[in-house]
Amino acid sequence: MKIKFLTLALLLAAVTVLAQQQDESMRMKPGMTEIWDPEVPIITPGTTPTDAPSDAIVLFDGVDIGREWTNADGGEPGWLVEDGCVTVKKGTGIIKTKRVFEDFQLHIEWRSPTEVVGESQGRGNSGVFLQGRYELQVLDNYNNRTYRNGQAGSLYKQHPPLVNACKGPGEWQVYDIIYTAPRFNDDGTFFTPPTVTVLHNGVLVQNNSKLRGPTEYIGIPEYTVKKHGADGIQLQDHGNPVSFRNIWIREL
Template sequence: MTSLRPPLLRSVLAGGILICLPGLDGAEPKEDHLIATTVAAAGADYLVQGEYLGTAGGKQLAAQVVAQGDGKFLAVFEPGGLPGDGWNGTDRIEVDGKASGDTTTFGQIGWHGALTGPTFTGTTDAGAAFTLTKVTRVSPTMGAKPPAGAVVLYDGSNTDAWKDGKVETIEGEKCLAVGAETKRSFTSYHLHVEFRLPFKPFARSQERGNSGIYIHHTYEIQVLDSFGLKPQANDIGALYTVVPPLLNACHPPLTWQTYDIDWQGPTFDGAGTKTGNAAVTVRLNGTLVQDHTEVKSGTGANKKKTETPQGGPLWLQDHQNPVYYRNVWLAEKT
C-alpha cells in the first residue's frame, strides 16, 4: 500500500490535530495535512458531515453528507433509508454542495437543498419536498461484553496481551493505538473490536483513516474511512483487495464503530497439508458485510504467505493514520 505522508514531513499530535511540520527542504505544511482526532479539533465542516433521515413525498429518504475539505461536501441521497437500515442498496444520488456561513447549499441534476444546523431541506428531481434531520447511529454491538472464557485483549486497563501496545488518551478515554500485535497466536474465533477513525476531509481513498484487522497477521479486514462511498475491494468491510463488502455500513469518522468477525481458519491434515480454505463472516456496525466468504489465501502483500495449522497473531495495522481501538476480545472456537 502507498505511503500516506510526504517523506520529508514530520508530524506531531497537538490538541487533537495531527500536524505535519515542514521537512528538511523548508516547505510549509499544507492544510490538507491536518488530521483531527477529536470533535473539538475537527472544525465547522465536521458539524455538517453526517447522516440525515426524513421523508420526501411521503416516502423515507436518507442522506449521507461527506466533507471533502475547504467547505465542500458530497451529499449521497438514499431512497428508503440509511445503509443497513432501509436503503435498497442500489439507488444513490450524489449531489455536490458548498458551505457559506451557517448554510451549506446543494444543487445538481434536479436535486436542490440547503443544510443549516441539524436540518436538511430541499426538493428531489421529481419536485418532491424533503426534510431530513441529523441522526447519530450507534452500533447494536457497541460495548458488547466478552462471554465467559473469552480472551480479553484490551479493556483499557493494560496492554499485557500485546507486543508494541501503546495507549493514547482520546477525549478522556484510554485507547489502543495502531501497530499492536498479540503475543499469542490464535486459529479460529469470534472477534469483537471497536475502532475510531480520524477526520481527514482533504484526504481521498486509502489515505483517509487507514488501518486493518490482520487475522493471523495474514488476512486483512480493511479499516478505512469509506463513509458515503461506493464500496470497493479496498474499502471498509472488504476482505482487502479480494472481496468487497456486501454493503458500505461505515459510520462517520470520530464516532466509535464495531467489527464482529467470525473467523474459521484453514484446515490441515496430520502431515500439515492444507485440506480446506478459511472462511469469514463480518458484521460492520451490526450490518452483514461478508457472509461466509471463502478465503483462499492471504490478502494484499500476503497473498503468497504460507498458511499454517498454528494460525497466528492478531495485528492492528499501522498505516501512519491515528486510528484507535478499544474493547477488543475474542472467543476461541473449540
Template sequence: MSKPEKIVLFNGTNLDNWVTRSGDAPVAWQVENGVMTVASRTTDIMTKEVFGDAYIHLEFRIPDMPDKNGQHKGNSGVFLHGRYEIQVLDSFGVESGRGDCSAIYDKYSPLFNNCLPAEQWQSYDIIFRAPRFAADGSVSEKPRLTLLHNGLPVHNNLILETITGASLTEDMVAEGPLLLQDHGCPVSFRNIWMYRLPQAGADKY
C-alpha cells in the same frame, strides 16, 4: 461441552497483551480513557494470544481527515492470524470496493457499505474458521470468514483463498495472532475481546 472463556485482548488500561510486529521493541501506541490509538509510523502491533477458530469483537474510530482522500484517509487494518486483512478506512458514503472499509483488502469487497461517518465508533464482529491441514501439512480446507460491520453481515461465510498483502508470512497456519496495522493514521480501538471456538460440538445425543 462448556462455554468457552471470554479472552480480553485489550483491557482499556495498558498494552500488556500486545507486542510489536517484530516483537523486539516496546509498544508505542497511546492508551487513554479506555482507548488505544495508533502512534503514527511506529509499527503494527499484535496480540501475544494466538487462536484458531474464534469469534472476535472490536470497536474502532476513524479520525476526521478532510484534507486526505483514498487510502490516506483513516487507514488501518485488522489482520486475522496476522495474514488476512480486514480494511479499516473512512469509506462513508462511497461505493465500496476491494480497498474500502470492511473489505478483505485487495481481495473481496463487502456485500454493501455499512460505514458510519468519521469520529463515530464502529464495530467488527468476526467469526473466523481457521484453515485445516492434511497429514502431510498441506492445506485441506481454506479459512472462512463471516464479518458483521456495525451489526450487519458484510461477508457471509467467505472462503479466503489467499493471504493478503503486508501479512506476517506467506503461509497459512493453524493458529496466529490478531494484528492491528499502523498505516500512519491515528485510528483508535477499544473493547477488543474474543472467544476461541471448538472445531466441533460434542459427539452425543
C-alpha cells in the same frame, strides 16, 4: 373341527398382536433424536452485545495495552493509550497479540479521525489481520469512494463487503468477526480454506467468505509458503491515527 378353527384364530390373533408390537417398537419416537449429554456449556453473556461474555479473553480493557500486545519485535507497543482507547502512532509499526489463535469470535471497535484528511486509501486506513496474515480492512468510507475490494469491511483485495455500513468520521464502529482457520495437507496445500463472517455495525458484510491465500497488496493471493498453525491478531499502522477499544475474543 371347531376347536382347530378356534386355535388357529387365536394363533393368528397372537401373531397379529406380536407384529403390531414389533412395528410399534421400530417406529421412531421423539426421544430417539434427543441428545442430552454432554450438556451444553453455560456462560454469562455481557450486559449488552458489545460487552465481553464470561468465556471471552479481554485483549484490551482500555487501560493496559502491554498486557496482551507487543510490537513487531516483541517489545512494548508504541501506540498511544488514553481515554479508554489505543491509537495508532505513526511510524511505530504494527501491534500484535501475545497469544495465538485458530478459530475464534472477535469483537473490536474502531474509530477513524474526526478531522478528515486525505481521500480513498489515505483516509482513516488501518487493518485487522487474522492469524497475522488475512486482512479485514479498516477505512473511513463515509462519503469516500475507493476500490470496492479495498474499502471498509472488505477482506483486502479478495472480497468486497456486501454493503457499505460505515458511520461518519469520529464515530465508533464495530466489527464482529467469526473466523475459521485453514487446515493444511502435509505438502502445505490447504484442504479447507480460511473462512470469515463479519458484521459491521450489526450489518452482515462478509457471509462465510473463503480466502484463497494470505493478503497481498500486489499480485494474486496464493499459498506459496508452508502451512501455518495458530497465530496472533495484528492491528496495522498505516500512518493514520485510527483508534481501537473494547477488544475481546472467544476461542471456538
